[in-house]
Amino acid sequence: MNETSLKDQQTLRQGAVAAWPICLGYFPIGLALGVLAQKAGLPWWAVAMMSVMVFAGSAQFICVAMIAAGSSTAAIILTTFVVNLRHVLMSSALAVYLQGVNRKFLALYSYGVTDESFAVNLTKFREGNWGRWQALIVNHMANSVWIMATICGALIGQFVPQGALGVDYALTGMFICLLVFQLQGRIYVITGILAAGLSTLWYLLIPGDSYIVGASMSAATIGYLLKKRYRRSQ
Amino acid sequence: MTFNDYLLLFGGMGLATYLPRALPLLYLAHKKMPQWLIDWLSLIPVAILSALIAPSLLADAATRSFAFGKLELLVAIPTLLFSLKTRSLGGTVLVGMLLYWLGGMVWG
Numbered sequence: 173m174n175e176t177s178l179k180d181q182q183t184l185r186q187g188a189v190a191a192w193p194i195c196l197g198y199f200p201i202g203l204a205l206g207v208l209a210q211k212a213g214l215p216w217w218a219v220a221m222m223s224v225m226v227f228a229g230s231a232q233f234i235c236v237a238m239i240a241a242g243s244s245t246a247a248i249i250l251t252t253f254v255v256n257l258r259h260v261l262m263s264s265a266l267a268v269y270l271q272g273v274n275r276k277f278l279a280l281y282s283y284g285v286t287d288e289s290f291a292v293n294l295t296k297f298r299e300g301n302w303g304r305w306q307a308l309i310v311n312h313m314a315n316s317v318w319i320m321a322t323i324c325g326a327l328i329g330q331f332v333p334q335g336a337l338g339v340d341y342a343l344t345g346m347f348i349c350l351l352v353f354q355l356q357g358r359i360y361v362i363t364g365i366l367a368a369g370l371s372t373l374w375y376l377l378i379p380g381d382s383y384i385v386g387a388s389m390s391a392a393t394i395g396y397l398l399k400k401r402y403r404r405s406q
Numbered sequence: 407m408t409f410n411d412y413l414l415l416f417g418g419m420g421l422a423t424y425l426p427r428a429l430p431l432l433y434l435a436h437k438k439m440p441q442w443l444i445d446w447l448s449l450i451p452v453a454i455l456s457a458l459i460a461p462s463l464l465a466d467a468a469t470r471s472f473a474f475g476k477l478e479l480l481v482a483i484p485t486l487l488f489s490l491k492t493r494s495l496g497g498t499v500l501v502g503m504l505l506y507w508l509g510g511m512v513w514g
Contacts, residue, residue, distance in 0.1 A: 193499045218412045225420040235419060239407075245415050253422035258454070260426045265450045267434035278435055282428035287458060294451050338507030341481065345502025347459050348482060349489040352498075354452040363449045364456040371457035372464045376472060383461060388453035395449045396442075 187309025190296060194288045194310070195317040197343035198229075202318050203332055205232055206325015212240040216326040223319040227283065230381075231255045232322075258385045262290040269297040273304055284311025288343060291350045299353075359402075363395030477513055481505045 202223075209219045214236070222232060231252040238248045263285055270278065281304070289311045296302035355361050371387035378386075407415075439447075463482050466473040484505060489498040 193495060196499065213407075218407075218416075221412060222416050222419075225416040226423050228419075228423045231419065231423060235415075245411070245418065248415060249418035249422050252419040253426070256423045256426050259423075260430050261450050261454060263427050263430040264434055265447045267431050268439065268444055268447055270431065270435045271439075273435055275432055275436075278431045279428060282431050283424060285427040285431075287454075291451070291455060338503035338505070338510065341478075341502045341506035342499055344459065344462065344478065344482070345485055345499040346495065347455055348485050348502065349493075349495045349498035351452065351455040351459065352486065352489045353493070353495075354455060360449070360452045364452045367453040367456035368460035372460045372472075375461035375465055376470065379470075384454065384457050387457040388450060391453040391456070392446055392449040395453070396446045399445070 183303070183305050184309060186302075187306040188313060190292055190306065191289075191310040191313040193342060193346040194292060194314045196339065197288065197346060198314060198318045199321045200339045201229060201343070202321025203325035203329050205229070205236065206322045206327070207329035208233070208325075209236045209322070210326045210329065212236050214239065214326070216323055219326040220319065220323050223322045226252070227286065227315050227318060228252070228256055229286070229318070255381050258287075258381075258388075259285055259290075261385065261388065262287070262294075265294060266290065266297075269294070270304060277304065277308075281308055281311065284308070284315050286311075286314065288346070289314050291347060295350050295353045359395055359399045362398065363391050366394055367391035477506065477509045481509055 206216075206219055209222075210216070214222075222235070226232060226235070234251055234255060235248050238251065263282065266285065270281070289307075293302070293307040293310055296307070351364065355364065367387050367390075370390055371383045374383035374387050459482075463476065463479040464473065465471065466476070481502060485498060485502040488501045489495075492498070
């Protein structure tokens with residue numbers, strides 16, 4: 173075996189190892205989405221089409237609920253846009269680590285930026301020893317599992333028992349651990365606690381999904397100002 | 407709904423999903439970012455992860471009201487301690503699942 177293909181294999185393996193918690197977590201959620209979609213009257217091929225064209229779990233759940241409620245196409249598309257605005261923040265944070273990368277790669281990479289792939293890849297980029305190809309593999313493995321899980325859900329989802337082995341907690345567990353990895357100094361801990369408090373309050377007081385973007389931007393801004401002030405006082 | 411109805415709907419949703427992901431990357435990756443933006447963005451991951459998790463642990467989704475002591479929160483505490491101690495992503499995911507599963511049987 174020559175050296176390049178060995179290296180490719182290693183890249184593939186590193187990506188797969190990083191992606192498995194996402195895949196584990198996506199499976200039950202994808203199944204659940206497929207079941208709901210099938211109940212809302214979507215044929216399996218429409219579910220497949222949706223997961224390929226719109227790789228965004230929460231927006232897909234909302235879409236299925238809105239189809240079931242008889243909403244208009246325009247209303248569903250607008251809601252999708254609002255729900256997915258948080259990815260502007262995630263893509264911007266990823267741009268720090270993808271400086272100067274060619275636009276073709278970025279155009280493909282953007283397709284797979286989800287909450288989960290963002291959290292895993294950004295943590296890996298920050299730790300170092302992580303490249304854009306490994307990151308792309310994480311995105312696409314997660315995407316493949318998602319597509320398969322949603323189709324399975326639409327076809328055979330009703331026959332799968334719910335909540336087996338605590339798999340519904342996989343993504344929460346993953347997010348908790350990735351949050352811990354982010355805590356690399358006092359300012360990160362403060363920002364995290366601020367975001368937790370603000371997002372919970374925002375969630376309780378304001379309907380809709382603005383709590384994610386609203387609370388994280390506010391907490392990051394307060395954290396940034398605190399850090400600047402602390403630096404100046406030194 | 408016909409095939410074309412679905413195509414229009416998912417095409418529109420696809421664009422509404424793709425553009426917020428692609429435009430910042432395509433723009434910012436080829437621009438010299440000011441230091442304040444890099445500093446601010448370095449706080450975004452911790453803030454966004456916290457904002458994604460906290461309401462799901464502290465509030466009830468169906469009624470959208472404060473709920474203290476949900477199984478999700480009770481499991482989150484040992485899961486958090488485990489990840490602080492071991493810093494293992496895979497281990498944390500499995501421990502969280504196991505505790506949630508056991509907790510569901512005890513409470514369920």
